[in-house]
Amino acid sequence: MTHSLHEGFSVNKTELIEHIAKHADISKAVATRALESMIGAVKTTLKKGGSVSLVGFGTFAVGKRAARSGRNPRTGAAIKIKAAKVPKFRPGKALKDALN
Numbered sequence: 001m002t003h004s005l006h007e008g009f010s011v012n013k014t015e016l017i018e019h020i021a022k023h024a025d026i027s028k029a030v031a032t033r034a035l036e037s038m039i040g041a042v043k044t045t046l047k048k049g050g051s052v053s054l055v056g057f058g059t060f061a062v063g064k065r066a067a068r069s070g071r072n073p074r075t076g077a078a079i080k081i082k083a084a085k086v087p088k089f090r091p092g093k094a095l096k097d098a099l100n
Contacts, residue, residue: 046060060087060089061089064086065084067083
């Protein structure tokens, strides 16, 4: 059962591609390439330490998570967790406003 993007359900990549194709009046193949290109551009920019800002939508950026101590949940043994770079998304005002 396919849900509309407007029904409040989670949307997967295939459904998003179908939505793009329909609303942009392009084929699913072209919509797929466009979406994958956009995702690739975001990944490449973040890998280089940059950010991607889409005015009215939000900003994709790289955050840093500090090294910390943790516990192995199975054994309870203390472990060290390395510092890591993490992707972050900060929604823009228009996106926030659209939800309220």
